[in-house]
Amino acid sequence: MRLLEFDYFEPRNLEDAVTKVREFDGNYQIIAGGTDLLTALKQRLSAPAGLVSLDHISSLKDIWEEDDVITIGAMCTLEDVLSSSLIAEKLPALNQAAWDVGSPLLRPLATIGGNICLNTRCRFYNQSSFWRSSRDTCYKAGGNICHVTNKRDSCVATFSADIPPVLIAHGARVRLAGPKGVRTLPLEQFYTADGRFPHVIMAGSGEILQEIEVPLPAPQVSCVYHKFRMRESIDFPVLGVAVMLKLGEKKSGKYCEDACLVITGAEPAPVEAVQAREELLHRRLEPGLLARVAEIAASEIHPIKTSLISPRYKREIAKIIVTDALKKAGGIEE
Amino acid sequence: MEKTIRLTVNGEEKTLKIGVQQTLLEVLREDLGLTGTKKGCNQGECGACTVLLDGKPVSSCLLLAVKADGKTVLTIEGLAQAGELHPMQQAFNEKGAIQCGFCSPGMILVAKSLLERNPNPSTQEIKEAIAGNICRCTGYLQIIEAIRSFVS
Numbered sequence: 434m435r436l437l438e439f440d441y442f443e444p445r446n447l448e449d450a451v452t453k454v455r456e457f458d459g460n461y462q463i464i465a466g467g468t469d470l471l472t473a474l475k476q477r478l479s480a481p482a483g484l485v486s487l488d489h490i491s492s493l494k495d496i497w498e499e500d501d502v503i504t505i506g507a508m509c510t511l512e513d514v515l516s517s518s519l520i521a522e523k524l525p526a527l528n529q530a531a532w533d534v535g536s537p538l539l540r541p542l543a544t545i546g547g548n549i550c551l552n553t554r555c556r557f558y559n560q561s562s563f564w565r566s567s568r569d570t571c572y573k574a575g576g577n578i579c580h581v582t583n584k585r586d587s588c589v590a591t592f593s594a595d596i597p598p599v600l601i602a603h604g605a606r607v608r609l610a611g612p613k614g615v616r617t618l619p620l621e622q623f624y625t626a627d628g629r630f631p632h633v634i635m636a637g638s639g640e641i642l643q644e645i646e647v648p649l650p651a652p653q654v655s656c657v658y659h660k661f662r663m664r665e666s667i668d669f670p671v672l673g674v675a676v677m678l679k680l681g682e683k684k685s686g687k688y689c690e691d692a693c694l695v696i697t698g699a700e701p702a703p704v705e706a707v708q709a710r711e712e713l714l715h716r717r718l719e720p721g722l723l724a725r726v727a728e729i730a731a732s733e734i735h736p737i738k739t740s741l742i743s744p745r746y747k748r749e750i751a752k753i754i755v756t757d758a759l760k761k762a763g764g765i766e767e
Numbered sequence: 768m769e770k771t772i773r774l775t776v777n778g779e780e781k782t783l784k785i786g787v788q789q790t791l792l793e794v795l796r797e798d799l800g801l802t803g804t805k806k807g808c809n810q811g812e813c814g815a816c817t818v819l820l821d822g823k824p825v826s827s828c829l830l831l832a833v834k835a836d837g838k839t840v841l842t843i844e845g846l847a848q849a850g851e852l853h854p855m856q857q858a859f860n861e862k863g864a865i866q867c868g869f870c871s872p873g874m875i876l877v878a879k880s881l882l883e884r885n886p887n888p889s890t891q892e893i894k895e896a897i898a899g900n901i902c903r904c905t906g907y908l909q910i911i912e913a914i915r916s917f918v919s
């Protein structure tokens with residue numbers, strides 16, 4: 434399938450990019466690496482009049498540390514993330530999550546900004562226009578029926594990006610540049626939990642993701658990302674979990690001072706397992722606790738059948754990957 | 768909308784007028800006649816369209832040609848020199864790592880770039896490097912053997 438024609442703009446700075454986006458009045462799409470966007474355009478999931486490329490805005494391509502914050506420009510490719518010694522040393526879970534995205538042929542093109550802004554996915558949506566033409570157009574694609582829930586005006590397509598859980602677990606903030614200026618917000622607030630418009634930019638804020646700010650983790654913090662997918666080589670996550678543990682040491686052994694568990698692949702936004710965190714807090718890390726926490730985390734997600742994988746299976750997988758991630762983050766031997 | 772881009776393809780500088788909606792794969796195959804780069808799934812899943820962009824393997828079906836402006840592209844046609852196959856192509860021949868041949872251009876380019884970055888890859892690293900390239904004939908073992916034949 435070839436791409437339809439569009440206009441193409443390559444602004445040299447962020448202000449010009451924001452102005453261009455405003456001129457298009459909604460009928461545009463931002464292109465970063467294009468690895469997700471091009472697939473969507475080929476499938477005719479959208480047909481924008483123009484693409485605004487961020488390729489030539491050099492200020493979006495740096496990774497640096499200042500005042501205990503690591504800042505990552507939205508246009509850093511996943512290869513850039515993987516080859517950054519700063520990230521390998523200070524944010525190893527981010528390195529792991531970047532490695533887990535797609536295949537080696539995508540990572541030199543795909544950006545971290547594109548991963549954060551990734552659209553949600555559904556087996557009735559991510560298909561060619563020919564495939565989709567055998568049914569009524571679904572709500573996310575502009576129609577008025579959801580083939581998953583049979584409702585007319587809601588979409589439960591699944592959030593499937595690998596990197597955001599790790600960033601949320603680290604308490605990252607995103608800096609957005611838009612018509613009203615620049616603002617930063619905690620990454621979890623960037624997401625809307627609406628499958629059709631999964632984040633504030635897709636919901637029409639007219640903004641551009643500029644950079645991600647990750648507070649430098651305290652020395653006692655250990656964070657891991659664990660992903661389960663059908664084919665280890667290339668697939669989106671069936672489910673992925675980021676586990677951040679801040680560990681303390683008592684006579685009786687390691688205990689949990691603070692924790693954050695974030696799951697991707699389950700709902701239209703990344704899910705924070707808050708009850709699982711409560712269960713962990715101030716407790717000693719022993720196998721019984723980990724199994725209990727994994728059970729609770731699995732009960733906190735509400736997967737919907739937007740892929741060929743059943744919600745029940747996802748819950749079982751959640752128990753396994755949460756337990757494994759907790760063991761790894763807690764430094765607990767098998 | 769049209770745009771003029773400059774590409775170095777297999778060592779030759781080209782100035783090309785392209786449609787901005789053209790992928791690098793389309794420009795290589797249709798405008799430059801370099802049909803060694805294959806069009807498989809056209810969705811970034813199969814790796815048949817792999818080329819080396821500034822030395823790194825990428826899926827050319829997911830890259831707008833306009834984004835490659837100013838860059839260097841190596842396709843399978845650029846490997847053989849003066850009628851002599853590249854050693855990696857020879858290794859693929861000798862180890863029976865080719866059957867229908869559709870994945871071979873991508874596999875060979877990925878293998879070449881792996882060895883340039885890491886001259887002594889482990890079998891695991893070889894498998895990770897070719898993870899984005901699907902082969903439906905060989906079962907991968909001969910491909911891995913061909914690449915391993917360069918490892919001391």
Ligand SMILES: Cc1cc2nc3c(=O)[nH]c(=O)nc-3n(C[C@H](O)[C@H](O)[C@H](O)COP(=O)(O)OP(=O)(O)OC[C@H]3O[C@@H](n4cnc5c(N)ncnc54)[C@H](O)[C@@H]3O)c2cc1C
Binds near residue numbers: 487507535543550
């Ligand atoms: C075969 C295949 C396998 C994949 N596997 C995975 C996987 O395992 N895990 C995973 O997470 N992803 C996967 N992906 C999806 C995608 O490749 C990655 O998520 C990638 O990081 C997206 O980045 P990009 O720069 O290519 O985004 P693009 O395609 O350029 O953009 C994606 C979306 O984000 C918007 N956007 C991008 N940058 C900005 C910005 N700075 N400001 C505002 N909006 C922006 C775009 O408008 C678009 O809507 C896969 C894709 C393919 C084709």
Ligand code: SF4
Binds near residue numbers: 557581628
């Ligand atoms: S969840 Fe429903 S509305 Fe959303 S993409 Fe799937 S079928 Fe369409």
